[in-house]
Amino acid sequence: MLEALRSNYIEATALILFGIGLATLLWEKNLIKKIIGFNIMETSIFLFLTAKGYIAGRGAPIITDGITDVEYYINPLPSAIVLTGIVIAVSITAFMLALCLKIYDIYGTLDMDKITVMDMAERSED
């Protein structure tokens, strides 16, 4: 068990991070913390992917000193995917934060529980 953990410690870390992010996204009441949870979750997936593309002793897949031999570089595909993933995560975070700003304008709080209570009160008034 420990031996398996030691040889796969990156994968194990990634899964633990995924769990932390998931729990934060689901159970935190504060909307900003929920967004942080989402970012942790995405980061864990990026870690997992980058680790899968890494080959010990080789450089980043950017051509340096005119060396075009494949042997010198790590697998570029996971890195490319992670880059795209980061762009998506950034735009999603921006959209979420914009929505949070709207929520704060309307309710004056970012606590989901309080917002639900205020919403219930509003609905019963109608």
Place this chain on the structure above:
Amino acid sequence: MLPFTMTIILMVSAAVILAVGKNSFAKRLTLGVLGISFAMSIAMIAKTAGGGIISLVLGNPPWNISLSVGALEAFMSCVFTGIGFIIMWASVSMIDHDVEQKRIPLYYTLICILVAMLCGIVFFDNMFNVFILIELGSTVAAGIVVIKGQPENIRAGLKYFALSILGSGFVLMGLVVFYTLTGALSYTGIQKGLLENFNVNSVFYALVFITIGVGFKSALFPMHIWLPDAHGTAPSPSSAMLSALVLKAYVIFYIKILFLVVGHQAIASNEELSMLLNIVLILGVIAMIAGSFMAILQTDIKRMIAYSSVAQIGYIYMGIGLNSELGLFAGIYHILAHAVTKAGLFLAAGSIIEQTHNREINRMGGLGYQMPITISLFAIGALSMIGFPLFVGFNSKWYFSMAIMDSGQFWLVAIIALSSLLNTVYYLPVVVRSFFGTEAREKSENRVLLERPVKDLLPIIVLFGLVIIFAVFSAPIINIIETGMANIW
């Protein structure tokens, strides 16, 4: 080139609409471009109807984009653009009530992007591209919910978006597991990789991740909590788009992963994988019953229709969970049946709310004398949902029953009967109350016609006409779905 051109045209016109920024221009261009896309989808069906596949690779690997469009993909793109066109046609007169004037060009921009994303999700062959399109699609889908700008919209939109990206995280994790197992990202590449190196545990975990992810996005039962809020509060054309089309693209993605990449034989021969599909089946069955029960409890007409979507998605997942050719066929047919009927129901409900400013079902007594055409159309939708013969809902229930008979799990027939009964309990009172009862008698004596002009009702009439036409002349549709399924089964 056809599928790629179609996606590009939709994206370009989205940009043009935003740049020009005139409301009437936005409406016309959206209708025009959706019409053109629909014609292109029909052309794609004509090309692939013989069982061929339009495959297109742009650029050289690893910098390439590849699309492969078989009959199933062409059929889905027909559904997305065709029904999207009719919904947008209806939205021309409805959207002014829901969305601020200055945001209307933005609304149509989002719609064009959304349809492009939905078609892209079914066209693209590379699963990472599909993942990007899924993410963009969820963002845009949340956008057409929050665009109304009311507090409940923002709240519902945020809830939808948060759970949707949670689902995306799971989907990405599943794709990463497939990638590490096979080193490929395209459907066919992973399929070949799995033939050489089938590690049951890894495939099981990948499928669990993808099932949870797609479950969140397409509102499979315990993960449906965002759906009633988002679909219930969005502008009516958005509700129709989200319910009829957006949920379905993710289901097609799931179907392709299950049956094209992993394969039904591999699922049937592995205990873990068939257990996973059984869980999907059970969740679908629970959704059929629980969704209907929750719909009965609703007083808001749009929330009621939204909960009915949860039940109908349950039917599709039940078809998938049977892991049989007939079950998958019934599921795909139900995608069409539900798309047509639910789009019509949401638009009819939207018309009622727009004219009477009332969302409560209890206060709809006598409405049949004020809005006879709209309520009659609603009745057609209700009968189709219940599964009355001559309406498209009956056909799909018939195919589900055939699939169940074939698989030997007879208790599911009882579930379908119970679910139909529950559908009757919540859909028919709306129709009955609007024609019968004391309020109806009063309103029939001093009539105030609240009907919208026939010109505005025409798209809804066309949709419900399709509900009947698809039921009576279903042979060509069956042929196309069968040809398409031959590529993935």
